[in-house]
Amino acid sequence: MQKIMIKGTRDGLTLRLDDQCGFDELLQELEEKLSMNGIEEDDPMVRVSVQLGKRYVTDEQKEQISKVIRDRQKLVVDRIDSEVITKQEALNWKENTDLTPIVRTIRSGQVVHVKGDMLLIGDVNPGGQVSATGHIFVLGKLRGIAHSGMDGDEGTVIAASYMQPSQLRISDQVSRSPDYDSEGVYMECGYVDEQEGKIRMDTLQQVTKKRPDLVSFERRMLNG
Amino acid sequence: MGEAIVVTSGKGGVGKTTTTANLGTALALQDKKVCLIDTDIGLRNLDVVMGLENRIIYDIVDVVKERCKTKQALITDKRFDCLHVLPAAQTSDKSEVTPEAIQAIVEELKQDYDYVVIDCPAGIEQGYKNAVAGADKAIVVTTPEKSSVRDADRIIGLLEQEDIESPKLVINRIRNHMMKNGDMLDVDEIVSILSIDLLGIIIDDDSVLKAANSGEPVAMKPDSKASLAYRNIARRILGEAVPLQNLDEEKGVFTKVKRFFGIRS
Ligand SMILES: Nc1ncnc2c1ncn2[C@@H]1O[C@H](COP(=O)(O)OP(=O)(O)OP(=O)(O)O)[C@@H](O)[C@H]1O
Ligand SMILES: [Mg+2]
Numbered sequence: 001m002q003k004i005m006i007k008g009t010r011d012g013l014t015l016r017l018d019d020q021c022g023f024d025e026l027l028q029e030l031e032e033k034l035s036m037n038g039i040e041e042d043d044p045m046v047r048v049s050v051q052l053g054k055r056y057v058t059d060e061q062k063e064q065i066s067k068v069i070r071d072r073q074k075l076v077v078d079r080i081d082s083e084v085i086t087k088q089e090a091l092n093w094k095e096n097t098d099l100t101p102i103v104r105t106i107r108s109g110q111v112v113h114v115k116g117d118m119l120l121i122g123d124v125n126p127g128g129q130v131s132a133t134g135h136i137f138v139l140g141k142l143r144g145i146a147h148s149g150m151d152g153d154e155g156t157v158i159a160a161s162y163m164q165p166s167q168l169r170i171s172d173q174v175s176r177s178p179d180y181d182s183e184g185v186y187m188e189c190g191y192v193d194e195q196e197g198k199i200r201m202d203t204l205q206q207v208t209k210k211r212p213d214l215v216s217f218e219r220r221m222l223n224g
Numbered sequence: 225m226g227e228a229i230v231v232t233s234g235k236g237g238v239g240k241t242t243t244t245a246n247l248g249t250a251l252a253l254q255d256k257k258v259c260l261i262d263t264d265i266g267l268r269n270l271d272v273v274m275g276l277e278n279r280i281i282y283d284i285v286d287v288v289k290e291r292c293k294t295k296q297a298l299i300t301d302k303r304f305d306c307l308h309v310l311p312a313a314q315t316s317d318k319s320e321v322t323p324e325a326i327q328a329i330v331e332e333l334k335q336d337y338d339y340v341v342i343d344c345p346a347g348i349e350q351g352y353k354n355a356v357a358g359a360d361k362a363i364v365v366t367t368p369e370k371s372s373v374r375d376a377d378r379i380i381g382l383l384e385q386e387d388i389e390s391p392k393l394v395i396n397r398i399r400n401h402m403m404k405n406g407d408m409l410d411v412d413e414i415v416s417i418l419s420i421d422l423l424g425i426i427i428d429d430d431s432v433l434k435a436a437n438s439g440e441p442v443a444m445k446p447d448s449k450a451s452l453a454y455r456n457i458a459r460r461i462l463g464e465a466v467p468l469q470n471l472d473e474e475k476g477v478f479t480k481v482k483r484f485f486g487i488r489s
Contacts, residue, residue, distance in 0.1 A: 127378065
């Protein structure tokens with residue numbers, strides 16, 4: 001039986017790897033298979049998607065696979081997908097996609113952090129701070145600091161019934177309130193605008209259009 | 225068995241000592257047995273505001289160090305036999321007392337008094353911890369300034385971690401024309417940020433300062449608005465539903481007062 005099936009698609013190549021044989025064996029066969037493919041000098045770059053089936057690979061092994069593919073000219077690794085993950089990864093993943101409700105006022109000097117998405121029922125007062133690895137939804141007045149996507153997810157948003165934050169932080173982006181006294185706004189949401197690479201605010205309705213998968217479970221699984 | 229109320233603020237100089245003195249006086253006016261404790265060790269003020277400085281022999285540190293009995297350190301008020309003050313020490317350091325020691329004193333005093341009112345020092349360190357240790361309830365004093373409200377918020381957050389009922393708010397030094405012009409936070413805004421019950425509002429009034437300087441709390445003066453405000457606070461603590469003062473002659477806008485400080489059996 002063949003250990004590696006290569007399929008050409010509209011988006012590039014899909015490699016389906018056997019999930020029963022030993023890893024070294026697989027790697028070797030991959031190398032051989034790829035070297036057989038005659039590629040012309042002026043061919044465009046081809047994106048490769050690797051499907052591991054039910055094989056579990058460590059990050060190191062993933063890197064090994066990538067390297068073999070990358071070593072071939074004209075090939076770039078788009079993604080490597082496995083149908084299995086470790087319990088620890090599953091747990092992290094669940095934590096990072098869970099929605100944690102919190103019912104209290106976050107007062108000056110208080111800091112509250114959750115893994116995953118946060119639903120705060122209450123206010124964040126000036127001098128208070130909330131943070132999450134996922135989105136932050138505030139059913140109340142956001143007057144302090146909110147930091148979403150703490151581990152680097154720029155796709156996260158910060159929404160509040162009443163938005164008058166001293167700072168919004170999304171992943172590594174920071175935006176602060178103007179220096180003059182400004183009124184807050186109702187039902188708004190902060191997100192990172194991909195074009196500008198900056199935090200922008202818009203009405204909740206607009207942002208749900210930009211982030212249609214706002215709370216879907218698969219979102220961050222697919223994003224890795 | 226009485227109850228202990230700590231008067232605190234975070235920020236300094238917003239009127240904790242003034243509130244303690246006047247609340248104590250106003251409760252005594254209602255025939256309650258009241259003991260005031262000054263926990264601002266090293267910066268004692270309460271005795272001065274009450275006009276009792278010259279009567280001090282022992283102070284709270286003497287009690288903690290067992291150099292005297294608690295009763296020996298208590299000073300009786302000039303005006304009311306039912307009102308006593310346990311003064312702070314002026315020459316010692318905060319570190320000489322512990323929260324446990326203060327708590328023991330408060331517990332002892334609660335046996336004999338209806339209300340033990342504790343004047344807390346500014347800040348959130350040792351002095352604050354000493355002051356709240358024995359308290360059942362708390363009053364947070366703020367002025368209508370952003371920084372003061374910010375500190376009050378911080379203190380409320382800390383109080384929520386203690387075994388104390390949700391604190392009540394006193395807004396002091398209100399200047400009506402400034403609030404109206406939007407130059408100061410208004411009462412509704414402050415209550416909305418701090419989201420705790422409002423116990424009373426007190427205008428900024430020269431009579432408060434004058435009274436403090438003459439050692440006669442303003443609550444004794446029947447003709448001033450600030451005096452009435454303090455007496456209203458005392459009545460609310462006793463469980464009466466007293467509406468908030470109109471700060472101007474128009475129809476009252478502040479109707480937020482509910483029933484505060486339910487009476488204990
Ligand atoms: N409503 C008021 N109107 C006018 N003056 C006031 C009022 N309340 C307090 N004051 C004045 O403000 C000053 C500070 O008040 P007070 O000593 O009660 O504050 P405090 O919070 O106890 O200060 P500290 O933090 O230093 O202990 C005093 O001079 C007092 O007379
Ligand atoms: Mg004081």
